[in-house]
Amino acid sequence: MMNTAKINASRMSTARKTLALGLSGAALLLSGLVLAGGTEPVGMGQMPANLKATAALRDPAGQVRGEASFEQVGMGMRVTVTASGLTPGMHGLHVHDLGRCTPGVDPAVNKVVPFGGAGGHFDPGGSKNHDSPMAGNKYGHGGDLPMLNVGADGTGTATFTTDKVSLTGKDGVLNRSLMIHADMDDYKSDPSGKSGARERCGVIVRDNFTVRDYPLPGTQSFPEGVAYDARKGVIYTGSAANGNIYAINANTGATSLFSEGGAVGRSTALGLKVDAQGRVWVAGGATGAISILSPDGAPVATLMTPPSPNPYLNDLIPTPDGSVYITDSTRPMIWRVRDMKVEPWLNLGGTPIKYGPGINLNGIVASPDGRFLLSVQLNTGELWRIDTQSRAIRKVMGGLKNGDGLLLDGQTLYVARNADGVVSKVGLSADYGSGTLMMEEPLAGLRFPTTLAKVGADVVVTQGQLDKLQGGTPETPFKLTRFKIF
Structure with a gap:
């Protein structure tokens, strides 16, 4: 039988390392664990060629203040995020369940908030648990991503690869929302790591595809x-x-x-x-x-x-x-x-x-x-x-x-x-x-x-x-x- 206490301690240690390393270290740590498996392969058929998506990141006033791009790379997904007008420091970054960057009720505070219409974190594994970007989806939300590190000029840029979510299959993020929060993510507190208010939101839309x-x-x-x-x-x-x-x-x-x-x-x-x-x-x-x-x-x-x-x-x-x-x-x-x-x-x-x-x-x-x-x-x-x-x-x-x-x-x-x-x-x-x-x-x-x-x-x-x-x-x-x- 596995020692649950040791597993939990290891996961908490990984989360603390992510916080200490900052965004670039988190990205390296995450990409190093791609083969360890946050998700299962979606099947043996071919994926559509050049499967890509983007999200225009808006502030609560509706102004575009950044962009995110997503590209399927094998069983992983490469993510690049750029955003401006934020306070310097680390900001929580998550995929939320619904493709709605509209006001709505945030259950965590039980009141209407900007971008509350996006719902909670995307949780394809049904974990009902906020965790680190390295945790498999049965342990933590699939939408738990590395943080965005914002510089003194208010601009943050991040690039990382994750296998927790994808552009296809049961972990697919198409027509869901990418959210930037006001504060850093502690990678442990439910429901969102005490990452604060929702400051930027964008719906993830597939490139060059019409339905x-x-x-x-x-x-x-x-x-x-x-x-x-x-x-x-x-x-x-x-x-x-x-x-x-x-x-x-x-x-x-x-x-x-x-x-x-x-x-x-x-x-x-x-x-x-x-x-x-x-x-x-x-x-x-x-x-x-x-x-x-x-x-x-x-x-x-x-x-x-x-x-x-x-x-x-x-x-x-x-x-x-x-x-x-x-x-x-x-x-x-x-x-x-x-x-x-x-x-x-x-x-x-x-x-x-x-x-x-x-x-x-x-x-x-x-x-x-x-x-x-x-x-x-x-x-x-x-x-x-x-x-x-x-x-x-x-x-x-x-x-x-x-x-x-x-x-x-x-x-x-x-x-x-x-x-x-x-x-x-x-x-x-x-x-x-x-x-x-x-x-x-x-x-x-x-x-x-x-x-x-x-x-x-x-x-x-x-x-x-x-x-x-x-x-x-x-x-x-x-x-x-x-x-x-x-």
């Missing part, structure tokens, strides 16, 4: 599923929290309530698809129900899977023969609807797909002719091909842990990797039997992306934030994000 957001109404949207009806030019999305289904005009962004949650027992809405008749199909999660809505939102039917413990209908896909296949993430079964009747189509017991704790089969898509289904197993990261004629199962690939919704575009599969905060691009063989992870794209900063739909030459992804459904403060407004296919 379009579709904001959703309400503070409890938690969008999970998404589908597109090209005939109407309408994007549908459903709430995992209350079952609301929203219709979004893909051109204007105008949003309306298509079907209110709770209708015919629909208390949650997960996977969504539009069939050839323009009807909207909804997977009902733990309700065990499948809802079908007419093109104008009227209920058509609610189909129940047979009563059994712990249902979790997660996603569904219509095929050209009129069938609809549904994944169940907790019961090892693929269900099928034909002629408005639900049947247990494929019992996965005794097959290569082994169910375990957590969410199992999740997103599902079909080849254009309906011959093959592809489904990702979230808890193992395995992608499976299922032959709808023989019901034979083949493992396509692994490495897609936290894989949620899928989008099949020719021989390319896009995977929303929720907790990893990326969309993965997978190249598939002609028979869909093998695949290669090609790229992991963070866009402009994704918050628990769940599902995807193709809209013309673009893709729309939900930023579901389901990690905050049972607790935590989600970023509002909730949104869907549209981007050019890559």
